[in-house]
Amino acid sequence: MSPSKTHIFLIGATGYIGGSVLTRLQSHASANTFDITALVRSAEKAKVLQEKFGVKTVVGSNEDLDKLEALSEQSHVVFSCADADNLPAIEAILRGLRKRHASIGDLPILIHTSGTGEIATPAKGMFASDTIYSDTDVEQIKSIPPTALHRDVDLAIVAADEQGYARTHIILPSTIYGQAKGPLFDAGVSNPFSIQIPNLIRASIGRKQGGVVGQGKAIWPDVHIDDVSDLYIVLFDAITTNPEGVGHGFEGFYFGENGEHTWYDISKAISKALVELGVGGTDEPTSFTDEELAKYWGSVDAGNYSGTNSRCRANRSRSIGWKPKYTTADMLVSIKPEVALLWEKAQKEGGVQLSTSRLHFKKFDGSSMEPTTKSSK
Incomplete structure (x- = not known):
């Protein structure tokens, strides 16, 4: 049967x-x-x-x-x-x-x-939450x-x-x-790329210098x-x-989640990658201005989301047998090849595409990852 x-x-x-x-x-x-x-x-x-x-x-x-x-x-x-x-x-x-x-x-x-x-x-990237x-x-x-x-x-x-x-x-x-x-x-059926880190990379490519909201002290988990x-x-x-x-x-x-990072950690990795790829800038990220936040995220408030705190532990997830393998160190290592890929794409397209961040600034946490006809993700 x-x-x-x-x-x-x-x-x-x-x-x-x-x-x-x-x-x-x-x-x-x-x-x-x-x-x-x-x-x-x-x-x-x-x-x-x-x-x-x-x-x-x-x-x-x-x-x-x-x-x-x-x-x-x-x-x-x-x-x-x-x-x-x-x-x-x-x-x-x-x-x-x-x-x-x-x-x-x-x-x-x-x-x-x-x-x-x-x-x-x-x-606004100025402190870490307890x-x-x-x-x-x-x-x-x-x-x-x-x-x-x-x-x-x-x-x-x-x-x-x-x-x-x-x-x-x-x-x-x-x-x-x-x-x-x-x-x-x-x-080509499904979108292979995330949103949160790529948005920071695109903004940094646009200004040819790794950027960070405030001092990048706020903390988020990663997976x-x-x-x-x-x-x-x-x-x-x-x-x-x-x-x-x-x-x-x-x-x-x-x-x-399987670890956590400061926003500075991500922006520092982006900055180093841009320097190593010859894009420009220094390997130390600089703070986005309000004008840049509005330019790359659609509004200052939306841009400041990349300076929020969000801290958690996946205790229930692990209690049912979930065993994540990748760590925050793996996340940081993954940034340089992603910078290289988005830099190459920006050159081919003749500029940085801003539509993704403007359409999806509310969902940097990965909660919505389905591409739209207006977004390149």
Whole structure:
């Protein structure tokens, strides 16, 4: 007898995180038991996904609320990897899961992508915060202000869990780095690059000098794309193996981090790379002016986000068997080749492309990695 299929709906398959998660699902030991459907904006990419990779596709976006609702209702597991701040989209997904629970009685699973921007606090790069969040400290997680970045979406997701019609789990990646690799990326279907560090590199290339917000003293965690995509699969496996033993709702926040860095650390590595590549400047980063923050990030406030504090420990993530391999030292080593790649691209394009940072300044934490038609990522 053939095994029953697990119906999975994945949003963000053409993105950085979503493409990495889909790659893991396709190489999973139980891949032959998965029936995966992806919502994809591009009809061309949808065709490649379906014909070359055997993924069912529906052409649409997170603005197509009826499609989100219907596809969620048809799925036992939903991976939401496309937008951490689209409340109408998540409400449509939750309506679909509620309908599924009411009609067939199962308890559908939602694994949503948020980000550690949710715990970020202003510093303008001038100081490091002593506050460190743990994903096992439920009261601390509950204390995050409702006005925090991504929080309205995350609270709606927790409410669904508390109402009992879905089991919800929220992954909060930090500064994601590294080039995503695999067949989906080789085929040009999914975006292989992150946002946060590349934005700082682009701004530094634009001024031909490594830049930093303030003095770069504020601290963020970091995580490699391979490690964070592994976290999704470790969580998925834990849920499907022992659903009662895996934290959900307010006990279902899972940080993605394996070390932390100051913003200065990143800017220093960018500065050194620019000097070694002959682009210009000195190997010591200089502070961005307000005019430069507005130029490269769209506004001063958006630029100052690269000087916030966001500190956490992924204790719950590790408790379910997640074992990240890459460290902050690996992140710093990865910067020079990324600088070289973006410098080469800027030369070919005749200048620095600013659209990415302006469109996505709210999502530097990696919470939304799906490219848009207006963004080169």
